[in-house]
Amino acid sequence: MGFFDKLKNGLSKTKTSFDEKINNAFSVFRKVDEELLEELEEILIMSDIGLDTSVKIIANLRDRIKKENIKEAEHVKQVLREEIQNILDIDGQELNLETKPSIILIVGVNGVGKTTSIGKIANRLKKDGKKIVIAAADTFRAAAVEQLDIWAKRAGCEIVKKEEGIDPASVVYDAIKITKQTNADILICDTAGRLHNKKYLMDELAKIQKVIDKELPDCSKEVLLVLDATTGQNAISQVKAFKETTDVTGLVLTKLDGTAKGGVVIGIVDENKIPVKFIGVGEQIEDMEIFNSNDFVKAIL
Numbered sequence: 001m002g003f004f005d006k007l008k009n010g011l012s013k014t015k016t017s018f019d020e021k022i023n024n025a026f027s028v029f030r031k032v033d034e035e036l037l038e039e040l041e042e043i044l045i046m047s048d049i050g051l052d053t054s055v056k057i058i059a060n061l062r063d064r065i066k067k068e069n070i071k072e073a074e075h076v077k078q079v080l081r082e083e084i085q086n087i088l089d090i091d092g093q094e095l096n097l098e099t100k101p102s103i104i105l106i107v108g109v110n111g112v113g114k115t116t117s118i119g120k121i122a123n124r125l126k127k128d129g130k131k132i133v134i135a136a137a138d139t140f141r142a143a144a145v146e147q148l149d150i151w152a153k154r155a156g157c158e159i160v161k162k163e164e165g166i167d168p169a170s171v172v173y174d175a176i177k178i179t180k181q182t183n184a185d186i187l188i189c190d191t192a193g194r195l196h197n198k199k200y201l202m203d204e205l206a207k208i209q210k211v212i213d214k215e216l217p218d219c220s221k222e223v224l225l226v227l228d229a230t231t232g233q234n235a236i237s238q239v240k241a242f243k244e245t246t247d248v249t250g251l252v253l254t255k256l257d258g259t260a261k262g263g264v265v266i267g268i269v270d271e272n273k274i275p276v277k278f279i280g281v282g283e284q285i286e287d288m289e290i291f292n293s294n295d296f297v298k299a300i301l
Contacts, residue, residue, distance in 0.1 A: 009281070015300050018047050018263060022080075022301065026073040037062055040080070048232045050267030057083050081297050087266055088293035092249065093275040095290070097130075098220045101179045103187045103212055106252075107205070107242055108226035110193040113254035113280065115144055117226050118188055119151025120288030121252070121278060126155055130185040135175035136161035137168040137208065138192045148190055154285055158182065168192065169207040176215045202245040209246075224277060226252045232264050239272050250277035253291075262300060 021043045029036035037058055044054035060083050061076070070076055096102070104121070108114045122132045134152045138144040142164045152159035160175035172189055179187040192204060212221065225248045227235040242248055251274055256262050265276060276291040 013262075018043070018300050021047070022077070026077070032065060032071055032073065032076055036076075037065075044263070047263035048267065049263040050233070050236065050271065053087070053267040053270040056270070057087070060086075077301070081301055084266055084301070085293050085297045087270045088276065088296065090269065090273055090275050093277070093291065093293075095277060096220045096222055096249070097186060099218065100183075100185055101187055101216065102185065102220040102222070103189065103216065104222045104224060105189050105191060105205075105208070105212075105246075106224055106226060107191050107246060107248070108193050108252075109238055110141070110144075112193070112226045112228040112231075112238075114138075114190060114193060114226045115147045115151060117252050117254055117278070117280060117288065118148060118190055119155050120280060120285055121224075122152065122157045122188055123155040123285045124278075124288050124290075125186055126157060131182070132157040133175055133179045133182065133184045133187045134159045135172050135187060135189040137171040137175075138190045139164060139166050139168050139171060140192050144190065151285075158184070167207075168204055169211045172208050173211050173215065176211070205246045222249050222277070223247055224250045224252050225274075226254060227268070229253050229256045229262055229264060235264055236268055236271065239268055239274070243272065243274075248274055250275055252276075252278040252280070254280040256281050265296070 022040065025036060025039045025043060029039060041054055041058040044057060045051055061079055064070065064079050065076065070079065106114055106118055118134060122134060126132055134148065134157050136145045136148045136159060139162060145161050145164070149159055149161065158178065160171060160178055162171050168191065175187055175189065189208065191208065192201065223246055225239060225242050227238060229235065251268065253265060253276060256279060269276060278288055279291045279296070280288045
């Protein structure tokens with residue numbers, strides 16, 4: 001199954017909820033008028049896109065209907081697709097992995113699918129011919145290290161791990177050494193996700209950052225925030241919290257196949273101006289792909 005088919009399957013709940021409501025609106029309101037636009041705005045808000053983003057999309061849609069003298073429902077739908085895609089198409093969508101080695105730091109609260117995402121991303125990059133080392137730097141949960149070890153083996157990647165409770169920055173230090181020794185292309189680092197203690201999390205991430213800056217001062221670096229799409233609007237507050245503690249460069253969306261709330265992606269990107277880099281649409285190790293905004297919009301509308 002190709003990525004677009006996987007994406008369509010994975011987003012089927014979101015599509016059913018979103019697309020059906022929009023089609024119903026067009027069948028009820030025969031004319032392209034203000035009543036139709038109000039109905040569309042309500043549908044966007046109810047689809048977890050968020051109030052401000054929904055209002056903005058409809059304002060842009062209203063302007064284009066006037067300027068382009070749009071009368072046909074299908075044309076309105078096409079413009080709606082374009083407006084959503086304009087939000088998702090922001091700078092920085094390409095992974096920044098210019099140097100050898102490059103580093104990907106994975107952040108996110110516990111339970112969002114960080115560990116599985118690391119395994120899937122490692123597998124995806126390995127398929128592109130990259131040699132990957134994984135650092136198990138979430139040392140506060142033994143289960144996280146064990147689970148990451150399983151995923152690293154599945155992906156056929158080397159893992160650097162230490163005993164529970166050890167300083168996470170020391171794991172990253174050792175992993176950088178092994179990355180250099182083995183001439184690996186990319187080091188992927190897991191981090192702890194205890195957001196309830198932001199001060200501690202910030203200190204920990206700052207320490208890891210210090211080690212990276214000292215040992216690999218000129219390397220390309222991505223800080224990817226993993227979000228569970230099923231949490232809907234709660235994911236937006238997670239982005240805000242992590243933006244306060246670290247310089248997030250991209251988003252990884254998981255569990256889109258289990259929710260009708262896929263529209264939340266649009267609001268998150270619009271409010272934070274952070275691009276989506278990866279999208280997970282299934283349980284298997286192959287079910288992680290580089291995000292394509294055109295395919296995403298087509299899959300939900």
